[in-house]
Amino acid sequence: MNRCFNCKKESTEIILDLGESPIANNLETDLDESKNAKKFPLSLRKCKTSCNHIQIGNIIDQKEIFSDYFYMPSFSKTLTKHLQEISSDLNKRFGIEKESLIIDIGSNDGTFLESTRQYTNKILGIDPAKNLATIANNKGINTLNSFFTNDLAKEIREKYGKAKFIVSTNTFAHTPEINDFVQGVKNLISNEGVIIIEIHYLGSMVNDNSFDTIYHEHFSYWSLENLNNLFKRYDLNIFDASIIPVHHGQLRIYISKNKNLKKTKSFKKILEIEKDEDLIGNKLNSFCKNVNKIKKELVDLLEKISNEGKKVNGYGAPAKASTLINFIGENNLEYIYDRSELKQGKFIPGTSIQIKNPDEIKKDKPDYIFLFAWNFTNEIIDDLKLNYNFKGKIIIPIPNLKIITI
Numbered sequence: 434m435n436r437c438f439n440c441k442k443e444s445t446e447i448i449l450d451l452g453e454s455p456i457a458n459n460l461e462t463d464l465d466e467s468k469n470a471k472k473f474p475l476s477l478r479k480c481k482t483s484c485n486h487i488q489i490g491n492i493i494d495q496k497e498i499f500s501d502y503f504y505m506p507s508f509s510k511t512l513t514k515h516l517q518e519i520s521s522d523l524n525k526r527f528g529i530e531k532e533s534l535i536i537d538i539g540s541n542d543g544t545f546l547e548s549t550r551q552y553t554n555k556i557l558g559i560d561p562a563k564n565l566a567t568i569a570n571n572k573g574i575n576t577l578n579s580f581f582t583n584d585l586a587k588e589i590r591e592k593y594g595k596a597k598f599i600v601s602t603n604t605f606a607h608t609p610e611i612n613d614f615v616q617g618v619k620n621l622i623s624n625e626g627v628i629i630i631e632i633h634y635l636g637s638m639v640n641d642n643s644f645d646t647i648y649h650e651h652f653s654y655w656s657l658e659n660l661n662n663l664f665k666r667y668d669l670n671i672f673d674a675s676i677i678p679v680h681h682g683q684l685r686i687y688i689s690k691n692k693n694l695k696k697t698k699s700f701k702k703i704l705e706i707e708k709d710e711d712l713i714g715n716k717l718n719s720f721c722k723n724v725n726k727i728k729k730e731l732v733d734l735l736e737k738i739s740n741e742g743k744k745v746n747g748y749g750a751p752a753k754a755s756t757l758i759n760f761i762g763e764n765n766l767e768y769i770y771d772r773s774e775l776k777q778g779k780f781i782p783g784t785s786i787q788i789k790n791p792d793e794i795k796k797d798k799p800d801y802i803f804l805f806a807w808n809f810t811n812e813i814i815d816d817l818k819l820n821y822n823f824k825g826k827i828i829i830p831i832p833n834l835k836i837i838t839i
């Protein structure tokens with residue numbers, strides 16, 4: 434279990450222990466099954482060689498995690514808009530021509546590819562979740578229901594040719610087979626093509642104290658420095674990088690085989706900051722120490738609310754809600770509201786907390802709402818005020834505990 438996904442040596446060590454947690458996205462329909470959901474150790478490991486790779490402590494079979502998937506960007510206006518902007522950005526910057534093949538790895542319900550149809554019909558999605566691939570294919574977005582591997586990349590190249598653009602948002606960290614993935618995109622991209630990867634960024638996690646983004650489906654936790662070393666090994670050139678506000682600071686990188694593309698200022702700046710701050714050294718170490726302090730603050734607050742006889746329910750049931758709840762305990766949380774119909778009626782794995790339609794807020798009248806989807810704070814507060822007439826206190830747990838009254 435101490436084998437590094439990146440350099441493949443037996444050289445990793447635990448740096449943060451979050452106890453045990455079930456698979457975060459496997460929402461249960463049955464209360465007993467939810468309470469008895471199988472839990473796995475959840476921790477973060479770091480490679481002790483100069484590779485410095487940061488990864489999850491325990492590997493769970495990807496098939497268990499991704500075959501049926503409830504996360505869909507189309508449920509959030511912010512995310513849908515974000516994906517649409519990637520395609521207009523690609524077109525402006527590099528030009529999408531009618532014959533340009535665009536491939537989306539981890540294409541989910543096809544939201545991104547849908548926004549590229551105005552430029553080209555040569556689009557292909559790849560997603561391992563059967564339910565999502567079906568939704569996308571029903572919308573007319575050609576989607577292969579499969580994991581992305583180097584073998585699949587070769588098959589696609591035979592059938593469709595090389596891609597002008599490969600886009601992969603929130604997927605690259607979802608595989609322990611890092612080297613196979615990079616070899617696959619290298620085989621599939623044309624010489625002048627551009628690969629865009631958006632990924633959960635280690636720098637944001639550390640800056641925001643967002644330990645709740647550690648869960649079993651996130652296999653790797655990347656700094657730009659580590660990514661740069663990885664792609665260099667495959668003779669691929671990261672020429673641009675930026676930190677974008679989605680998911681509270683994702684890292685977007687642009688990669689090409691073309692060495693003539695100059696590295697941007699933004700790319701150099703992020704690397705420089707990481708080195709100055711000693712991101713994968715001291716800064717990461719203090720983050721790990723902070724996590725237990727945050728847990729105590731949250732448990733104390735929930736206990737105080739319970740002693741006052743006040744009611745607290747949650748809002749937003751993303752995977753990170755599962756990490757957070759399983760780490761701090763259920764306490765007095767009874768329900769979590771979420772707009773996704775796929776999630777409603779189900780339970781946060783490992784708990785008896787049921788997910789409800791937010792329309793119920795008007796009836797339940799909780800005194801406090803604990804915001805698990807804290808990265809969408811503004812969108813949710815607007816919704817709570819305008820659509821659900823909520824008046825009360827909102828607990829924002831991360832980056833720093835904050836209570837606001839609306």
Ligand SMILES: [Zn+2]
Pocket residue numbers: 437438439440441442444480481482484485486
């Ligand atoms: Zn390593």
